[in-house]
Amino acid sequence: MPPFDVPEGNPFGPHNLPYGVFSRAGSDERSVGVRLGDHVLDAGAAAHALGSPYASLLARPSLGPLLAAGRTAWSDVRRALTAWVTVPAHRETVESFLHPLSEVTLHLPFEVADYVDFYASENHSRNVGQIFRPDAADSLTPNWKHLPIGYHGRAGTVVVSGTDVVRPRGQRKAPTDPAPVFGPSVRLDIEAEVGFVVGVPSQMGEPVPLSAFRDHVFGLCLLNDWSARDIQAWEYVPLGPFLGKSFATSVSAWITPLDALEEARVAPPERTHPLLAYLDDAQEERAGYDLHISVAINGRTVSEPPFSTMYWTAAQQLAHMTVNGACLRTGDLYGSGTVSGPTERERGSLLELTWNGRDPLELPDGKRTFLEDGDVVTLTAWAPGPGGTRVGLGEVAGRVVPSP
Amino acid sequence: MPPFDVPEGNPFGPHNLPYGVFSRAGSDERSVGVRLGDHVLDAGAAAHALGSPYASLLARPSLGPLLAAGRTAWSDVRRALTAWVTVPAHRETVESFLHPLSEVTLHLPFEVADYVDFYASENHSRNVGQIFRPDAADSLTPNWKHLPIGYHGRAGTVVVSGTDVVRPRGQRKAPTDPAPVFGPSVRLDIEAEVGFVVGVPSQMGEPVPLSAFRDHVFGLCLLNDWSARDIQAWEYVPLGPFLGKSFATSVSAWITPLDALEEARVAPPERTHPLLAYLDDAQEERAGYDLHISVAINGRTVSEPPFSTMYWTAAQQLAHMTVNGACLRTGDLYGSGTVSGPTERERGSLLELTWNGRDPLELPDGKRTFLEDGDVVTLTAWAPGPGGTRVGLGEVAGRVVPSP
Incomplete structure (x- = not known):
């Protein structure tokens, strides 16, 4: 039987242990799962x-209590879980609480408090700038290299x-249309992102300074x-995205704790502009994450965005988001912004992959500029783990269904 | 003793009955109060x-359960409350559960789910356009008369x-600054708004069509x-307001139910542009509210914005916010946008009142362009009630304290 028999090289082995919330067939009861x-x-x-002292944090229908418990508890619980799934003496007990993934339903693992989305990939932002403002002297807005641009999205x-x-x-309304028209979107797109989950609130x-990032952020997920x-x-114009984004944001069912991603930490890209003190991460060690x-789309890989190329780090985003005194709550979620690498096959949106529809993608079932009804979009990712292993991030998948 | 002795003409008489949440001195226990x-x-x-059947909705530490209960329950509870505070047979009982406002602490009356802010006053939007884009042919952006512009703010x-x-x-960073500088804001402002509180969720x-507005929205409050x-x-630029707004949004402690504002309903301003069907309120009766x-600032009235001048109604904002399929949750809050009337003394922000600092206000303690530390800003309002009465809206007050 499984647990200790997880094959060598499985990206969800005992070195990973992401958290989620599941229910079993025929039951409404939700439980924290690993x-x-x-x-x-x-x-x-x-x-x-x-007989674990952490039962009170784990025997819950949501990750909320664990998220709120703080960094020491996060490490302690992870250490306990690692022992449970690796020490032979626990094998029989642990196996009795294992359920095949195919037999459970996975739920949104925590109640999202505030949701913020950033715009932190230089490649993405330059691509978007070139597409929408082809005559601008610089494809980045003047503030881009001075602060991580972000905005609030719809948590619900x-x-x-x-x-x-x-x-x-x-x-x-296209520029040539005399008046706006109403109907189903004809340019439905994705944005491949990483989401960061806040555990510990602030006043x-x-x-929250750069150095306190890991005291507040519990882990990360994939986000579309x-x-x-x-x-x-x-x-x-002038107040930013609203209904073009607020209809849905999908996240993976598994939250990977930052403690599982120690080997994936890398230095962010070189900073080309001097940063104000609260964002200056020259002294922060390896503040980026090497996520692949x-x-x-419908099972065919169309892009492989490299997260290590993100200009602004999650720690900088947290420091910026709170520098005005805004507080954090348990369950706050923030997206990295679309991840796009420097090459064509590394772009995180169809807007960029098809250059605003000019260069359709060739898929087995036909060309794509933007998404068609029935399309299934799936984001997956892995990160380097200890000893040459890979840490798998849970997938985020979603199918487009027609407007009613 | 008070209740039935509320003086004639008091704007918080039995015709009003707004809801809040309070605790008594020395107690952490929160209770729904009227x-x-x-x-x-x-x-x-x-x-x-x-022995009321509504005890289960009212004996709570939050308005949440009442908000979620729906329009029939809202009316029934209001009818019961009206009887309790007007029928002499209840007097002794009711008086034993009355507490002077001066002896209680008022709390945020519900957990805010998502917070959205609109930009629905034509006068405000034209003033802002003229201040920031003096060379533009039209002070409104091209979309302004076609949709109620809005964005998500920080609920936390x-x-x-x-x-x-x-x-x-x-x-x-002023245009003339070579690089951005960091420090306490030197242009701290207010925006006088009305907030709408969603009770009943949607899928x-x-x-949610225009006609279902009152099935979902419970009441309103004042909002700064x-x-x-x-x-x-x-x-x-390009993703809208973020840290310039996310540090604080103040709401009144009292939520006035829409049922208390029947006499305040008025027709909105004439629509100058044809509207798409989901926003066309030509058939909606008196969709605006006549709130004064x-x-x-520090007790000196500086402006009297008339809410009846708002171009977009709360029902249109709700219809727009959900037309893309975004769902509502109990506790969603949306702001009307700054309320500004056509004359100088009716502007709802210091930006407009001082024309971006050019024309300081004269206050007893000196001139004001933007707010100084220690300033107390207070919004109050009233609406026409039955029989020539006034319905008072609870005040929203806040004092500016220095950056740490």
Whole structure:
């Protein structure tokens, strides 16, 4: 039987142990689960059976209490879990609380408090600038290298991987249209991103410095920031994206703790402009993460965005988000912004991959500029783990269904 | 003793009955309260004592359950409360659950789910356009008359009236500055708005039509959308306001149910542009609200913005916010946008009142362009009630305290 028999090289081995929330067939009861290979461990039940002091954090229907418990608890719980799934004496007990992934339903693992989305890939931002402002002297806005640009999104429409996404309807108006028209979006897009999950809150009026990033952020997930480019283009001046983004944001069911990603830490790209003190990460060690993302449409990989190329780090984004005194809450989620590398096959949106529809993608079932009804988009990723292993990030998948 | 002795003409008489959440001195226990004159009725305790079937909705630490209960319950509870505070047979019982306002602490009355802010006053938007884009042919952006422009704000920093507001710090860069500088905002402003509170949720993928506005929205409050104009100016292109707004949004402690504002309903301004069907309110009866707002700094009234002049109604904002399939949750809050009337004394922000600092206000303690540390800003409002009465909206007040 599985647990200790997870094959060598499985990206969800005992070196990973991401957290999620699951229910079993025929039951509404939600439980914190930890992924091990193709199984999920009922962490709370195992903790109770093993007499663990962490049962009160784990025997819950949400990751919320664990998120709020703080960095020392996060490490302690991870150490305990590692022992449970590796020490032979626990084998029989642990196996009795393992369920095949195919037999459980995965849920949104925590209640999203505030959701913020950033715009932190220089390649992505330059591509978008060139597409939409071809005559501008610089494809980046003047503020881009001085602060991580971000905005608030809709927390109530963050959904877990596997949730269908209804094609949004709304207003659009091409420059040549005499008036706006209403209907289903005809330029439905994705944005391949990484989401960061805040565990420990902060006080209003007290900024969170770069150095406190890991005291507040528990882990990360994959995130697809679905975008209706036609709705967005008509609405976004002067106050930013609204309905072009707010219809759905998909996240992976598994939250990978930062503690599982120590080997994946890398230096961010060289800073080309001097930074104000609260963002200056010259003294921060390896503040980037070397995550290798894949974007697939209907099973065909169309892009492999490299997260290590992101100009702004998650720690800088957290420091910026709070420097004005805004507080954090348990369950705050922030997206990195679309991840795009320097080459064509590394772009994280169809907007860029097809250069605004000019260069369609060739898929086995035909050409794509933007998404068609029935398309399934899947993001997956891995990171370097200890001893040459790979740490798998849980996938985020979603199918486009027609407007009603 | 008070309740039935609320003086004639008191704007918080039995015709009003707004809801809030309070605690008594020396207690952490929060209770739903209903304001009556200068007293607050412990609604849950009274409901229990009177054997009311609504005790389960009212004997709570938050308005959440009442908000979620829906329009029929809202009307039924209001009818019951009206009887309790007007029928002599209940007098002794009701009086035993009344507490002077001066002896209670008022709390944020519900957990804010998503917070959205609109930009729906034509006068405000034209003023801002003229100030920031003096050379533009039209002071409104091309989309303004076709959709209610809005964006998501930070729900976690919505605070109740009376909460101090710490002057935010951040980046700013005047066009003439060679590089951005960091420090406390030097252009701290207010925005006088009305906030609408969603009670009944909606399903993802299912837009809420204009006609369903009152099935979802429970009531309204006053809202001060504090704004750091210097931070906002540097950050907001291309994705909209972020840190210039996210440090604090103050709301009144009292939520006035829409049922108390029947006499205040008025037709909105004439629409100058044809509207798409989902926004066309030609058939909606009196979709605007005639609210008379006052803005005071340190007790001196500086402006009286008329809410009846708002171009976009709350029902249109709700229809727009959900037309792309975004769902509503209990506790969603949306701001009307700054309320500014056509004349100088009716502007809802210092940006407009001082024309971006050019024309300082004269206050008893000196001139003001933007807010100084120690300034107390108070918004109050009233609406026409039945029989020539006035319905008072609870005030929203906040004091500016220095950056740390």
